[in-house]
Amino acid sequence: MESREQINAVWQMQNYIEGHLDEPITLHALAKSAGYSPWHCARIFKELTGKAPFEYIRMYRLSKAAMELRDNDIKVVDVAMDFLFDSHEGFTRAFRRQFGMSPNEYKKNTPPIYLFHPWSIREYYYWLRDMQEDAPPLSGDFFIQVRNFPKRKLLLKRGVSSDDYFSYSNENGCDVWGLLCSVKEALYEPVGLWLPDTLRPPGTSRYAQGVELPEDYGGTIPEGFDLIDLPECKMMMFQSAPYDDLHFEEAILNLSQIIDAYDPTRSGYEWADEAAPRFQLDPQGWRGYIEARPVRELP
Known part of the structure; x- marks a missing residue:
């Protein structure tokens, strides 16, 4: 079982990403939020989530961008800029790699797609701990x-x-x-x-x-x-x-x-x-x- 310190560090990085998704995110900023060196943060983040930090951020931004295209009358280029892609073309390439279609195709038809839906690493590992320790059920109204x-x-x-x-x-x-x-x-x-x-x-x-x-x-x-x-x-x-x-x-x-x-x-x-x-x-x-x-x- 991973240590409580590692789990909490990755959880802090997840929270930082969630709160700064529409801003530039650096590995240094993630490391500062977790209290470890940048190299160590990158290593434990991938170990616990299965994705490198910037892969995780890219997939999450693309999923949020897809929901903007689905729900709002907004230009693809504006969505690309809102989610910090350098160009319309770069956004289109990344979108196609993740979802198998261009942003314009998705905006026109909005079929079901596999969004990246991140889960709290702390909740997951605490669930494993509770299952192993056979934690008693809560009571309440x-x-x-x-x-x-x-x-x-x-x-x-x-x-x-x-x-x-x-x-x-x-x-x-x-x-x-x-x-x-x-x-x-x-x-x-x-x-x-x-x-x-x-x-x-x-x-x-x-x-x-x-x-x-x-x-x-x-x-x-x-x-x-x-x-x-x-x-x-x-x-x-x-x-x-x-x-x-x-x-x-x-x-x-x-x-x-x-x-x-x-x-x-x-x-x-x-x-x-x-x-x-x-x-x-x-x-x-x-x-x-x-x-x-x-x-x-x-x-």
């Missing part, structure tokens, strides 16, 4: 509401045998979430989901990742993804109290246990697990962990 969902489509990437996020990531890598975040027509944010047997072809996993789309969606279906119909349904939404991001694994475990033990008849419902996928939103400590399970009203 939670909030419940029932929401109606319309008929819609689900763009999803299936696994083979995964039952949760971590086994799914081992099967499919961490790039799926970045692609889902790029889908312009998304109704809501991407979700991790547990599929009922009725929505699982033989040989596919219970857990998957996807994003919900309008019922009439006719856009691109990326290679390796499926597009399926979801019926109108009711979902009982559970939301935990806010928590420290370092303890997201405990927050997930705690709320999942609460849901499994909860009696929905207290609220006039019963579980309807065959009707729709159970899903989880991206754990974010400031809002609490959110998970939803399908229900139907009692007669």
Whole structure:
């Protein structure tokens, strides 16, 4: 296991990059934020993230630039300058290498693309530590509401045998979430989901990742993804109290246990697990962990 000092140093560099993405970033500045020499910072950053600092910065800037082109009426050359590329041509070459198309092609069609979606290295390694130490679950308040969902489509990437996020990531890598975040027509944010047997072809996993789309969606279906119909349904939404991001694994475990033990008849419902996928939103400590399970009203 990497040392706490190395993990925190790389985390500090990630935070510096996040806060200065639209400014020139030097290795000296990264080293100053982490408290190590430039050479040592470059070495441990690549060891822990798998990418050299400036590769990481370039991929992140290109992904942010793609979202600007997707969401705003802005010239490609202006986006290139905003994200500190020296020229329109250099930006176009880098964009094509990362996404397989030119910025102009992407701006015109905005198909789903694999965005670079960096994860906090500190959260990852603290999760490994907690798993090894078998950390106890958190306790605390939670909030419940029932929401109606319309008929819609689900763009999803299936696994083979995964039952949760971590086994799914081992099967499919961490790039799926970045692609889902790029889908312009998304109704809501991407979700991790547990599929009922009725929505699982033989040989596919219970857990998957996807994003919900309008019922009439006719856009691109990326290679390796499926597009399926979801019926109108009711979902009982559970939301935990806010928590420290370092303890997201405990927050997930705690709320999942609460849901499994909860009696929905207290609220006039019963579980309807065959009707729709159970899903989880991206754990974010400031809002609490959110998970939803399908229900139907009692007669």
